[in-house]
Amino acid sequence: MKKMPIDFYYYSGSGNTLLVVNEIAKKLSENGIDVTLHKIESCSAIQVNPKRIIGLAFPVAFQSTFPFVWKFFKDMPNGNSTPVFMVDTMMSFSGAIVGPLKKVLTQKGYTCIGACEIKMPNNWLPKKVDKTENEKLIHLGLKRAREYALELIEGKSVWKQIPFLSQAFYHLCCNSFVMHKFILPEGEKITLDASKCVKCGMCAKLCPVKNITMESYPKWNHSCQLCMRCINFCPTTAIGFNGKDFTRYRAVKAQELLN
Ligand SMILES: Cc1cc2nc3c(=O)[nH]c(=O)nc-3n(C[C@H](O)[C@H](O)[C@H](O)COP(=O)(O)O)c2cc1C
Ligand code: SF4
Ligand code: SF4
Known part of the structure; x- marks a missing residue:
């Protein structure tokens, strides 16, 4: 990755993603890269500057992410081969984000340089919070965040996708069937x-x-x-x-x- 300034846009519900974002930003800064953090909920997607490298970070929700986060991505201005990377945090698995997001960003003219999914503690109605287990997960999650930052710097990061499966998952998770009819109105x-x-x-x-x-x-x-x-x-x-x-x-x- 070129040592260009990065605008890193993130949303974090309970702080897992924020911890990861801070860790990545710290590693990038230590390597001479200027990183500015922006909260997705407080800025408008049209302000995204496609002349800078763009980072996107968010939690997985219902195998994908929240509709307002998706809206931000879809409203971003067109890129001009602008490099973009993503990181999400999750408790176990996401089926409907990495591929579909790459598709949206590629269609907008961005160059997708890296995607990383990091396991962190569950923040979704946990029955019991196991502090020791969570500390372990956070420790490993932040280690992965630092590695990912180095992969980005060294140009070793990848943005893999499973085209058919993740698109199918995306339509299942993000269309009105699950999100809007059953969950959101309630x-x-x-x-x-x-x-x-x-x-x-x-x-x-x-x-x-x-x-x-x-x-x-x-x-x-x-x-x-x-x-x-x-x-x-x-x-x-x-x-x-x-x-x-x-x-x-x-x-x-x-x-x-x-x-
Ligand atoms: C509504 C909701 C749905 C979630 N769905 C998933 C999911 O499908 N897969 C998963 O691995 N984690 C899921 N999680 C767990 C979060 O992705 C995970 O705890 C994440 O690290 C939270 O990050 P945050 O603290 O930055 O919000 C869900 C959490 C919430 C609140
Ligand atoms: S009202 Fe819903 S969207 Fe708003 S903070 Fe609570 S859970 Fe999140
Ligand atoms: S429910 Fe009441 S106590 Fe809890 S955060 Fe809202 S205003 Fe404060």
């Missing part, structure tokens, strides 16, 4: 225990799609993408899912996602 699946809520507004500040409005209590509207941020970061665990209790997972402090 924002009401998120439940509030008002007796625990201290009305701090943290949930509303953190929601990447501004789905929560603060009235006398927080109110969930109808564009929830189930990223888990509000649930995981509520300081009093007032927010649940279907009224059920589970252990919350967060890899960083809420403020680090807001900075």
